Amino acid sequence: MFLDEIIRRSLEEDLGSGDITTKYLDLEPTIATAFMIAKAEGVIAGAEIAKMVFKTVDPDLKITLYRKDGDSVVKGDEIMRIEGKPSSILQGERTALNFLQRLSGIATKTNRMVKLIEGTKTKLLDTRKTTPLLRSLEKHAVRIGGGFNHRAGLFDMILIKENHIRAAGGITSAINRVKQHNTTYRVEVEVTNAEEVKEAFTVGVDRIMLDNMSLKEIRAAVKAYGKKVEFEVSGGITEDNILAYARTGVDFISSGALTHSYQSLDISLLFKE
Amino acid sequence: MFLDEIIRRSLEEDLGSGDITTKYLDLEPTIATAFMIAKAEGVIAGAEIAKMVFKTVDPDLKITLYRKDGDSVVKGDEIMRIEGKPSSILQGERTALNFLQRLSGIATKTNRMVKLIEGTKTKLLDTRKTTPLLRSLEKHAVRIGGGFNHRAGLFDMILIKENHIRAAGGITSAINRVKQHNTTYRVEVEVTNAEEVKEAFTVGVDRIMLDNMSLKEIRAAVKAYGKKVEFEVSGGITEDNILAYARTGVDFISSGALTHSYQSLDISLLFKE
Amino acid sequence: MFLDEIIRRSLEEDLGSGDITTKYLDLEPTIATAFMIAKAEGVIAGAEIAKMVFKTVDPDLKITLYRKDGDSVVKGDEIMRIEGKPSSILQGERTALNFLQRLSGIATKTNRMVKLIEGTKTKLLDTRKTTPLLRSLEKHAVRIGGGFNHRAGLFDMILIKENHIRAAGGITSAINRVKQHNTTYRVEVEVTNAEEVKEAFTVGVDRIMLDNMSLKEIRAAVKAYGKKVEFEVSGGITEDNILAYARTGVDFISSGALTHSYQSLDISLLFKE
């Protein structure tokens, strides 16, 4: 879905057969001013999307962004200003916040983990463990937080996993089969021990994913082949252990938690007195 | 969107122009068996949806549910069994898990909070702070966890908030305006102090939302009007303080965190040896 | 569907693979002026929708509304003025009229019935007997005519009908089952005799629908419980008997005929000499 369709359908979900509170209040038209205010510290992502939500509800709303994606906020900071009909502001409020808070939550968590490995060569990657229908937005938030994007889906990178390997009769066979057809995509293979690292390296791939291997095994793999192939570590990464993994010298650490277990950033919409 | 469209578009998001790993592996067709296994303790929600994901990818996949929505699992429990072409299983895996893990995460968190207030008369409600496009699924997960659903959107209950009140020139005026047109919906009004509680009660509504009021103020409101109107407490509810709020005797506590800041339940898909 | 999609698809239905008359006439571009003229007496509803139809065909058309929704017209009154390319006007004409005439027909019929019960406390309600895909427009027309809206669909009010009652094992059981889960919606129950009225009242609901009961029975019900529960009369309401029903003192009369058996208001589009 294009972004405007995501926004439109999200509004449809909330508005359904009509905002009955506003309809039955039947107020005289007036102009009000409201502000999005940060209630906690974090990194903003989704500001433009929140703006689009309001403009979709009512093109006459005037939106001023005080913070753009990637900016840091502390409690009390004004993120954006919305001016126009109160009923329009209230109809967009919840949907705009539902996007902005979630995406800022992802950017904030990503940024925290990226800072933990600053100074190492390791890049933090996201995964496909994203919210259904919102993947491109969540991957945008990861970039905003300082992370890098792994593949966007099953369609833009080849990742040979354990089960592919078994079905193909081994690592060597799986990689060779893929090479016969592929002219466009990077090839990554998932391995679980030193022997498999060696086999994958020998037959030739772009990247080797070390799945749930010990720090010691990872260091050994990097030492043996790290200049000739990329290494990615995956599985069980937390804020507590990420630096240790990064110090093994791997090129990438991928973390599903960036998008599947974050906290929404606390943000409120307040009308000005 | 109907559920089948949500599922279909979620798969479209992941499959895009095609699963290139499977396409280029070009394997002989075989039949494999895989299992969804819980990796942590929790309450399952979304089992039927995960099943629908697999059936949408390939109607020939055979799915057996060992756990249904609402069942508890501990680490190691088998949740469902999927049998069929490995490529079909792998194409559905991530999307199925992305639904199942999130919804089970919501059910698990909800269930934990519901248990904390067991024995009180208070019911735990969700809010509209849900993931855009997935609200009906997330509200289903709340029910599965033992919570109750607040309104589904702006269209099915009237909730007069602070800003409506200001625009209408006061609580009494706002409620009366709404009553003039409304024949179908319950009316709730948000108040912030004892005086407003009294005004709302006097003009007459179905429910009064006590927004960020102290335990003492809440107890006083319940004592004064609790038999004649419903009370809902909202704002700043955590696992640490929910019981104290419930013991004030309010009818409802609503919590946005149920759907905006949960952890996905850890679940894996494993192929059988 | 959002209103703009309803309009767009309605135009698609009429224009299909293209307006061949205009295409093959291949006229020089000129500017023409046309008027929507009432050919009979009635209440206008759908003026803004008709305007949107023309603007969807051609954003350069200039539309001036002489009558807005709720205004009365008599034969000969100008409702709106459309200025622009004749081909655009002709492409929008039929679709715009198809909306405007139907909705004005509903508003006119509703208004006639509302006037018949003026002075009583009874409100006239619509039903779900609306044209598929056009419900929200038709319910808007009912409001414009002075009626009130019953529920918008199966999703925003609980209405326990005869068959629900039978399946649940009786009125008391049905209502109690619903109360166990419901925290958001008004509950109405359909009854057919005095004994059922009593049972429904005793277990407690927001509204009781008296289905095809005699005027005498209705009066008795209102007398017994009318101050403590809402009553709605349904079934067989006509312009001839509506006042008699209203005089029983019921709160609501609902009429399917408002939307399933009205006459389109006669309106023509005429080009100015």
Place this chain on the structure above:
Amino acid sequence: MFLDEIIRRSLEEDLGSGDITTKYLDLEPTIATAFMIAKAEGVIAGAEIAKMVFKTVDPDLKITLYRKDGDSVVKGDEIMRIEGKPSSILQGERTALNFLQRLSGIATKTNRMVKLIEGTKTKLLDTRKTTPLLRSLEKHAVRIGGGFNHRAGLFDMILIKENHIRAAGGITSAINRVKQHNTTYRVEVEVTNAEEVKEAFTVGVDRIMLDNMSLKEIRAAVKAYGKKVEFEVSGGITEDNILAYARTGVDFISSGALTHSYQSLDISLLFKE
């Protein structure tokens, strides 16, 4: 829209965020049997569509049609039998009836007018004055009632109206312009007096529409050119005057009222004891 999409979206309109009555009743699954019963005399149209509505709600419902499109019914006749889960039957009921009653209403009205002109050579035509989004269904109902279809939209027949004529600088010019491009479509031209009939006939068209002309003028036109060109009468046709128009010997009479001002046929769904 394809028929299945019309049905699906109509159900979506009624079901919205879910049938809360059924959801909250939370009944044990049972099997019920219901019947569609005619409450008045008429001609059935839309029986297959009503069936599709139920099958879309729940493919496990078993539908038996006792009457097919075109069959006559009298009060009390069973039209179809629906067997399955009561909740599924109730969720489809209103939408199925909303289609069936409207289309049968059109077929019934059409049939009444067709019978009035039986024995003449004149065929009764519909118009484009149909309900937005439902045109193909309504035109089907007209055929079921014994009428014939005029053009389906602006795309399948050329109809040169008064305003086209003025813009093109006269009847002759308009027809000649169209002939230069057209190789596929019949050409009809609208005229208002004898002189224009002559001009249209002379330059050559397939059909001449006599708009609001007197019976005498119509008879004269038919006498002069009736064997060499088709004549269609349009404007102000009622059940009272249709036979007089038909007796003028015109080929077609077109009536907008067939689809814009009919009464729904009274049909109920009843559960079997």
Place this chain on the structure above:
Amino acid sequence: MFLDEIIRRSLEEDLGSGDITTKYLDLEPTIATAFMIAKAEGVIAGAEIAKMVFKTVDPDLKITLYRKDGDSVVKGDEIMRIEGKPSSILQGERTALNFLQRLSGIATKTNRMVKLIEGTKTKLLDTRKTTPLLRSLEKHAVRIGGGFNHRAGLFDMILIKENHIRAAGGITSAINRVKQHNTTYRVEVEVTNAEEVKEAFTVGVDRIMLDNMSLKEIRAAVKAYGKKVEFEVSGGITEDNILAYARTGVDFISSGALTHSYQSLDISLLFKE
């Protein structure tokens, strides 16, 4: 599909999860100017569509058309000028060209064949052998090239083919069956020999399609009935033989090759130094 939806989805096909080259180049915003340049001789069709593609990508792009549909170009001619952000131009480039080159290819081929039969009374028709989803655009290109449109689909003209005839029990029976219901559409019948021509003419149709008949047979048919019915020749028409067919005096020659086997016109987008 409306044109804007065709364009939108075409862009979606190319852009998918995002233009990664532009995204990762992360260039400062600048303004560039590009030109569509003809690399071969031909007739332009689709210029407005190419413009719409660019405006859909970025409404801020400024497009100036130097050639409009129907204009001839030779190698080196500038067709249009695009000014704006280079990333926007590059994102629209391929899709705009994919439309413009194909449609200009059709217009060019059509124009070449039309010129071959100039001076005869025969008109060149297209067929339904068009690219799925793009028929209305391709038929537009045929008109631009000087051809005429045959029916737009199965819905706007009646064409009785060999198999219909067989199923109906003969030409006479098939035509009579159709006449019983049809009041709107021209009727054409496909025949393969002189005897069938006679039968079709006798029962009466608007047009007779002579399918794969010899020049001699065609001439005979035209001589016998050419003043009283239209003739269309179909099957095996090439640039080499089209004039011979036209000289038989038939009204129409239809050619599937116009839309199923053309060459895209060579056009490039070049950025200005």
Place this chain on the structure above:
Amino acid sequence: MFLDEIIRRSLEEDLGSGDITTKYLDLEPTIATAFMIAKAEGVIAGAEIAKMVFKTVDPDLKITLYRKDGDSVVKGDEIMRIEGKPSSILQGERTALNFLQRLSGIATKTNRMVKLIEGTKTKLLDTRKTTPLLRSLEKHAVRIGGGFNHRAGLFDMILIKENHIRAAGGITSAINRVKQHNTTYRVEVEVTNAEEVKEAFTVGVDRIMLDNMSLKEIRAAVKAYGKKVEFEVSGGITEDNILAYARTGVDFISSGALTHSYQSLDISLLFKE
């Protein structure tokens, strides 16, 4: 769009408001058998799609494929057999053929070019010069013909073109900018002379596209760097010169003509006597 939506909308394009020939013939239901017959030599692609078209029109049609994608046919070969209602076969015929003929045309042309370079190491690639909305089908046909797929769109491979280079201030700068963000995609850069080849190689990319360079220059590039980077030749490839280009030792030759200027394979549907 998913394949089923492409098919559905293609049928909608052809069927529009209904197949009037079949509707008005109003034939008794019978069962007929038809065959798709090759009228020329070629390689079949799209057989499954043609089957899906027929099944979408009428799930009761029985389709037997005698040839699958990739099979060669000569004139007279039966490709598939369709059995069922004649009206269903006729409604699917043209759309099924429009897919099958185009895709087989692409597979046939691709196969001819692939055979011309057999024995060399060079692989033939397609481009993004595909028909809007049908890219995935056309790229499938290229693979069926023995070619390989270049990127599917702007989203799955990085291709730095001349204009990107200029905007980034040179080849080195452009490549380095991209490398800073990219962790997933292969990087290709377009060059036009030996000096640029050297620069691209030095800064490091996965593939170098030699755009309109002479055979001599290409040979020199391959000799210098061919073992360390992939080379792709693009621009002006024809059946006459492709072998000469392949013999330079480049890895890939890409050809837009495979999808923008092919001839539909001649295939007919014939009903069995």
